[in-house]
Structures are given as C-alpha cells and as structure tokens.
Amino acid sequence: MTDIINTAENADLKKTNFIHLQITDDLNQRKNNSRIHTRFPPEPNGYLHIGHAKSICLNFGIAEKFGGKCNLRFDDTNPTKEETEYVDSIMNDVRWLGFDWENRLYYASDYFQKLHDFAILLINKGKAYVDNQDAETISLQKGTPTRPGTESPFRNRSVEENLDLFMRMSNGDFDEGDCVLRAKIDMNSPNMHMRDPIIYRIMKTPHHRTGDKWGVYPMYDFAHGQSDYWEGITHSICTLEFEVHRPLYDWFVDHLMDSDYRPRQIEFARLNLTYTVMSKRKLLELVKDNHVNGWDDPRMPTISGLRRRGYTPESIRNFSDRIGVTKVDGVIDVSLLEYSVREHLNKTAQRVMGVLNPLKVIITNFPENETVELEAINNPEDESMGTRIVPFSKEIYIEQEDFMENPPSKFFRLSPGREVRLRYAYFITCNEVVKDENGNVKHLLCTCDLASKGGNSPDGRKVKSTLHWVSAEHAVKSEVRLYDRLFSDENPDGHKEIDFKQFMNPDSFKKLPVCYVEPFVKTAKPLDHFQFERLGYFNLDYDSTPEKPVFNLTVQLRDSWAKEQSKG
C-alpha cells in the first residue's frame, strides 16, 4: 500500500496475487501472532522441474515479502519411491535458483515417531482403527463420488484391540497388505477423502533415512498437515489437486491443536507449459526409456535441464513473477520463458562471433600470413564489460545462410557484387563464387576495402548488412548442439487416446560437429553464457574438453528475417 510507486516501476514483475492478499488479510487479523512461515515440500522421487520452480519462488518469495521464513522439507513417507540421489539434486536446484532455507532443512521422516504417537492418541480417542480387509475390499466399500461408502466390519473394535494390533503392525508381525490403520471419520461424507482414510500402511522396504527402523509408514494426508503444524507453518501452499484434501488436513490439525495457532492450506494452479510435459511420472518415463539423455538433458523442463541449456536463475525467477499465481488451470506459452532468458542474457552475456555452418571466404587483396587484431565490444548493453581483441586474416568463415547467389529483394546480406560489413573488421565485396563439379559453392572470393578497418569507411558510405565471421587460422573448432521443442504438439499429454510420446519432435536435437568460434572462448568454463552475435545465446556444456569445446543453444535471437521468410 505504501510503495505504490515502487510497484508501478516494476510493472509486471513482483506483482501481487490472491495468496498475497489472503496473507495480508491474515496479518490484518493478527492470526498466528502475525507470523508468516511457509515451506517447500518436495517428495524426493524425481528431479525438480520448472513447475516446482514456480512453487519455490512463491513460497520463498512470500517469506521474503512478508518478513517470514520458508523451510525446505522432504515429504519422504513412501520408501519405495524415494532416493538420496533425488534429495541431493533437489537441494542443489533450490540453492541454484537462489533460495536459502538456512538451518531449516526438514524431512517428514523426522516426524515418524511423533506421527506414530499421534496415531496412538487417535486410537485412544476412538478416532482410528485397524482394518484387516484387503485393498480391494476397502476400495469397494469406499463407494464412488456419487455413492456413499459402507462401514468396515472392523470399524468398531475396542481401543485395546486396536492398540495391540497397531503395535504388532509396527513391530513387523504382519505382512504388507495384511492390515492398515484408518481414521474413523464418516463413510457417508460427500468428500471421498473423509471416508475413513487410510493413515498407516505396512511397508517392508527400507527407508532412505530411517532404514528398517519402521514397519509402518504414514500416508501423505497423515503426515503433511502435522509436519506443517510441528514446524509452525502458517501458510501451507500446494497445488489444486489437494483442494479436496483440505477438510482432512483441517481434521487432523483440529486433533493436534493446543493453542490458537493453526496452519492454513491454500491451493494454486500448477504450471503447464506448451510443447512439453510436466508430470514427474512422464519425465521419469522419458529418462528411463532413453528418449532423452538423462534428467538434465537440455530439452527437459527440469531445473537441471534448463541450467544445462543455459537458463539463468534470474530468468527463471523473473518468469515465475511474470506468470502470476491463480487458481485457473491454464497453459503458459513457452515463448514467455524464452523471452525471460533473452531479456536477462541480453543484458549480461559476453558477445562472441561463431559460425555454425561455415562457408569459406578468401579475401584476395589481403596479404598472406598477416594477422590484424581488431577491437570488439564485449556487450553493447553493458559498457563495463569492456572490449576484446579478435584476429582477422586472409581466410575467414562466414555463415552459409549469409550468402545467396540469387537473392530475393529483401535479402540484405552477401551476394555477388554486393558489399557488406564484417563486424568490427572490414567492408568486403563478393567478386566470385567458386563451385565444385556438382555446382555446390566451395568458397567465395572477395575483396576488402582496407580503409574500412574497424568496420567503417572513411567516406561514410553505408552497407545494408553486417555479418559475423571467424578467422579460419585462429578459429576454435567446436561442437554445437542445437535444441528445439521436445514435442511437436502444444499439449502432448492432452490427447486421451494418444500416448504423449507419439508427439515427440524427431528434430529436437541436432549436433553440428564442426563449427568455428573466435579464440576468446578458449578460457570459458562449463555453463558460461555467450551470445553468438546474430544467432543466439549459447553456453558451454559439461562435455567440453580443452581440445573441443561443446556449446548448447539456449535460445535463438529474435529473427525478423526468418519471420519475413516464413511469410512466404
């Protein structure tokens, strides 16, 4: 309210949302002593993706905005699916995004004892019972969303018998599936989740943290709200599909409360992006079946994939702010994500010249064996980044696409008889096209105006176009990996009858083994960002060796020439 001016300056960034408004409301009512505490609660059963980034930015962002705290808590109640590898990758990704949980790292498994005690308390209160029926029977008795359930024959066992049975479940006296502990709520509830939900099941799989200490594990619903409660969480933010769980969340909290503090669950719509899939199950499938090269394949919407692709934490955070938070289940256009990286990299990326599809040009009037050093600007958007030296010599490479023998009227680049500028170097004019026996262009013979050294002619004459180039002698031979959308359909998992993998884009990955980049990149480290002038943003891949750098395409530059061409 007080910083209307600041808000206006930030335009669409840092905008408010319905959750902020509800929190403000809670604050005004002095709920929970005006304390704000959120948490990000991933299950360590896969790698984090851009949808998680939205949640991370939301939860940590709220803590920041309202002067509160945000915990990192692993929701590890199912040992059959969870692994330490995932725990490590998740912590790494959250940190990389720029967020800090300080000393507040928690696991639902930290609360296994307290949860177990609480279950016993519910049994003592007559609010929970052991059911010996099998999964199928219980499921049948649950009824359907439109038909009420029926009560289990074991529903009214004595407290003593329930206590004894639950202890024996916990001690490993029974096999998996023999029995479960259920909350005694209401089999006639219109909400399926209130029809005596299962809260503990027997599992013999060792847990990634507690080993074989426990023979029973709590279900999500029986762990989440309680964990929130014990951590003093005030706002438990989750995605829409948990909306129907909220009455159950509140039911458990009701039985836990010993003051007027209580956590509150608020749901928002998960992120959907065009041309990709966002479910952990489907991403896992792509990895397991080798449709992609691991969780960090640069085509994946995972945080690790985006990082390897060349996205920056800033760009992802800006993206999160821009898309907003609502309860409307929509789809965000990937172009907005792409815009966010371009925006950030434009301001920060080192400029460099690199030729992807080389075409040799021989400057006929340039002396042999001579190297001229030219000064180039490192980033026109940031003067403090300074300049660098780029070597020029008689033989250079330009981009095949920058030459056309018979150009259409709107093509401004090099063609026979035409003069163009080589960026930071000279004006050159194409005199001859040398072809092989098949009529393919082998190389070009050009002359340069030696007076135009540096890129301007003293007589002030203009050229219509400026090309990037690399001196053949000095070029660093590199591999460049080009990426396109993983799926060719906007909504690959939106088709009922067709498996999402049917829509995989066969051209989503293209390797260019021989590209030439200026010597400046020799000292680059993996993940360093560059703009290859006139092409796009690239970053150095982990697979690079000193002999052969490997670059990943992050995004292309906006290309109005390509747009012009596609108009036909």
Add this chain to the structure above:
RNA sequence: UGUCCUGUGGUGUAAUUGGCAACACGUCUGAUUCUGGAUCAGAAGAGUUCAGGUUCGAAACCUGACAGGACAACCA
C-alpha cells in the same frame, strides 16, 4: 446422479474490494542501429462464458444455466 474449484483480448495476469477494463508476452506499423538483436514511438485486439436480478452504477454481489477441471492409489 454427488461434493469442491474455475471461467477477463491469441496467451498469462490486473482492476485501490461496486465507479465505468490495465499490464506483459505475442502480432502489426514506423524510427534508429556496425547484431534483420537491443532500444524508442505507435497501432490493432476483450466489454469480462451466457441469461436474469440487486444497484444511479456490476468483471466483481445474488440466482440459474453452460463449459472446463479435481475427487473413487495401502502415491504425493
């Protein structure tokens, strides 16, 4: 024959809580430019799913439709 949630330009979000629809992306012009990038200036595009109602006044409140989604794992 259920319960809950949602419905604003192509897309995503806003609208000081009832005051006459704003912003971003995208699109299209033009300027500028040693990146057909960036930047700058401008334009088109919704009358808020529909129908009633309350009100001087409704995107907002009420009623009813319609459309989409969630819920029947010993998953989270």
